[in-house]
Amino acid sequence: MPAWPADAGRRGALGLLLAAACVMAGAxxxxxxxxxxxxxxxxxxxxxxxxFSNEAGEGFENRLAELFAEKLGRPVLYTWFPQATGFIRRTLRENRCDVVIGFAQGHELVLNTNHYYTSAYVFVTRADGPLADVDEIGDPRLKGRSLGVVAGSPAADHLARHGxxxxxxxxxxxxxRRHEDPAQRMIDDLNAxxxxxxxxxxxxxxxxxxxxTDVELVATPLLKEPLPPRLFYRITMGVRAGEDTWKRQLNSLIRRHQGEIDAILTEFGVPLVDEYGRPAAP
Incomplete structure (x- = not known):
């Protein structure tokens, strides 16, 4: 028998081994x-x-950072930068820090952990006013009303659709927000x-x-809009692309301490809904 089939087989086997080694090295x-x-x-x-956070450590993301740091047995070390254009580039991507505590699921700038809460846009008004039970943007009682909205937000699209x-x-x-606080101005305008x-x-x-404390307010989640854009979002932690081991470690902490996470969020008044944008089970 000619030798070439056996020799070709050895060369093929060697090629497969080299390919497998390249895949493992790439991983x-x-x-x-x-x-x-x-x-x-x-x-x-x-x-x-x-x-969410401030330098005094008063936000719920500060509290979550402290919780995770305790479980990891490491002290918290912050890199501060305003959450505006360039935030991820100047912090996570420059390797000055290792995690963003709150980031919307599916955002391409980071590698997302599993989500640790889901919340929705809310309608805020006086608890003793005629709009206190409004729970959808299409409610006819909103016609002719002066309403505050953050420009460019998903809620603004729905306001436009409903005229x-x-x-x-x-x-x-x-x-x-070191210099301007639009949300607080909206609440001040509501109070006034x-x-x-x-x-x-x-x-x-x-x-x-x-x-x-000036007046009693109510914040009602908006879960009934049938058309996009959706008004609920799953919130994760964000890490650098490729850091799968670190992501899995954080996922494990989220899974094992979800009850403590929920308690912190509830303490801060975060409206929690399920991952499909439905009212969360009590």
Whole structure:
């Protein structure tokens, strides 16, 4: 018998082994979790972004960072940068920190962990007013009302669809909250009677309704809009692309301490819904 079939078989087997080795080496290079500090829980955060975080450690993301740091046995070390244009580039991507505590699921700038809460946009108004039980943007009682909305937010699209922008007052979306606080201005306008109600992202609206003392406010999740854009979002932690080992470690902490996470969120008035945008089970 000629020798070439056997020789070709050996060459083919060698090629497969080399290919497998290349795949394994590529996988090893892809996981960059060795960049993560093993001495500190390094967090990228906004220094003036309540109720999420501030330099005084008063936000719920500060509390979550402390919880995770305790479980990891490492002290928290912050890199502060305003959550505006360039936030991820100047923090996570420059390896100055290892995790963003709150990031919307599916965002391409980061590798997302499993989500640890889901919340929705809310309608905030006076608890003793005629709009207190409004729970959808299409409610006819909103016609002709002066309503506050964050420009460029998903809620603004729904106001336009329902013909409610004529008397709407817009507040800016991307600001440095060390110098400007549009959500608080909306609540101040509501308290002063300049607007009849406002639409805010749930964790912000829920916290402001909970902490405002001038008048009693109610923040109602908006879960009934049948058309896009959706008004509920799953929130994860964000890490650098390729850090799959680190992501799995955080996923394990989220899974094992979900009860403690929920208690912190509830304390801050975060409206919690299930992952499909339905009212969360009590």
């Amino acid at each position: 090893a290079r892809a996981d960059t979790s060795d960049l993560v500090s093993d001495t500190h829980f390094r967090v990228c955060a906004d220094p003036a972004n309540m109720p 409610l922008v004529g008397k709407a007052k817009a507040y800016p979306l991307m600001v440095d 009677g300049a607007i009849d109600g406002g639409f805010l992202w749930g964790p912000i609206g829920g916290w402001l309704a909970k902490t405002t």
